[in-house]
Amino acid sequence: MTRRTVLIGLDGATYTILDPLMAEGAMPFLRSLAQSGVRADLRTIIPPLTPPAWTSLMTGRSPAHHGIFDFFQRESPDSMYLRFASSNEVASETVWSMASRQGLRVTALNFPLMFPARPINGFVVPGGWVPWKQLRVACYPPDLYDRLKALPGFNARELAMDMKVEEKAIEGCKDDEYEEWITFHIRREEHWFEILRHLMSEDPCELTAVMFDGVDKLQHLCWIYLDPAYADLIRTPEQRRIRELCVDYFRGLDGIIERIAALAGPDANILLASDHGFGPTVEVFHVNTWLAQHGYLAWTERASEVDGSAVLGMQDLGRYASRFDWMRTRAYAATPSSNGIHIVRPGQTPGPGVSDADYERFRDELVARLYDVRDPVSGEPVVAHIATRAEAFNGPRGELAPDLTLALRDGGLVSILPSDEPLRPREKPSGAHRPVGIFLASGPDIRTATHAGELSILDVAPTILYSLGLPIPTSLEGRMPEEIIKPEHLQAEPPRVDAGNGDPAPPENKADEQAPAEAIVHPVMDAETEAVIMNRLRALGYVE
């Protein structure tokens, strides 16, 4: 039977933050849901990063299959050039599409990698890199935007991408900007809820999904205000005010989740999931500096123009790629988000790179030397784990992935900026992604008061399909976790397998893999850089 199903995505949610908030009464509904339903850890894919992780949740496939590894994508395995990842690069079918083509109606709001929106039997408002000025054309069906615009309080500027606001999640706020920034995210989640409320009321679907990304944004910037372990650092009235605003955000989110559950009604299964976890990061590993010190990378003279800041904003994302001397660079990190190191191969850059014959020796040498990076004070290893492409990305799209993906000892992200020293402490702890996030479930088919241990993010898509009463394609890499389902329901409705659905190409995907790249443009163009941005993009390698 088809059970109405609601998926609530909480970007980066972690029990490290949620448990204390539930305990102190700031999130009473979530506490009730966690106690009465199923609670589990949710292990994400490598890397624990929003675009690949949500795409894995939405498709039930790992990055080597769905093809998303970062905010940016290499144009081809033989290219050093990057472009923004879009739905065109998602090579696996989404659970929205699976449900839709089997006759169910679907609403999917604010998930990344959904632009351009693919036609489904329902409604899509993509999240991620959609600027507010073009939200109209991003929505599906085409007349959806006019409906949304008529809603009281509708504000496209606050709903969709505003780069100047988004930068703060990476760059950091000035002290007097926290309040405005946090309250902005409180309003933003309400905007998404209003759209959801409208659609759930006027056009209820069998599958309704919404993602709230303020959790991730607040945790990046406000970790010390949220994590009780850092309570001693919150001393001044202004700091306590920031802490209270953060709690207000989560209190508001709790109210939104409660209202969504009320709209769904008692006959719906409700699933909550995060794309990855979160934790503190206290140091910065300047990986390109380390590579340069060990002869794997060479900077150009422009590298000396760097201000030495450990903080990298989106407007700087590509700037430093132009600072590599490609004739003498054999390995580099291109983006600060994926912790990935690319080994230069012949033909990718003007330089010779690493030959096929020497590749494995070079890679293994690099791995061994990275594992030997030590904290100069404690002597402890800095790199906790290194996944080779063959280990982490064994699939048809794996060639687009970095050759090496690092997990650092403090869970943080590498910096791609030059620095005097490869390892530097942060001025104050901030938030960084972790592999283990959250999964909560409640509803008529869900067990009560159950701790389900650890699930995989790849298990969420099969769970959604099962809840909807649909067969589960054998191509999905996760499993349907029977331990979260009531035994009597499991007996009456055993999971069905869709053996005929081997590894379908997404029917909605029109991308031509051999076609030239779409526009690759620096994400920000402020007044200062406007005059030179296009030239710079070319030099950076973001534009051929």
Place this chain on the structure above:
Amino acid sequence: MVGTVRKGYAMVYSQQIMDDILGMLSQLSKDWEYSGDITPDTLLFEDLGFESLDIVVLGTSIQEKYHKMMPFSEFLSDLGQREVKDLSVGELVEFVGEQLDDAPVGGKA
């Protein structure tokens, strides 16, 4: 190419494309509180207040509309080589027309 050896065809394509893209921008501009006319001479950055991400997304929408990937990256890098770092609607239409020249909208005459 547009405006050169296959001018007759290109004119047909360009008018269709001009109508399409002007229609797309005019539709979008209602949401921006932009009150001016959008013409072939309208500049995307200076007049419409675009940011670079807007160009990326507009390019993606155009490719979706015509079901064809286009080398926007090369196009934009060429812009970077000239004095005025902006893009008129007419230039955008001409670029799209060039890309569709081997697969014209509505078929060749």
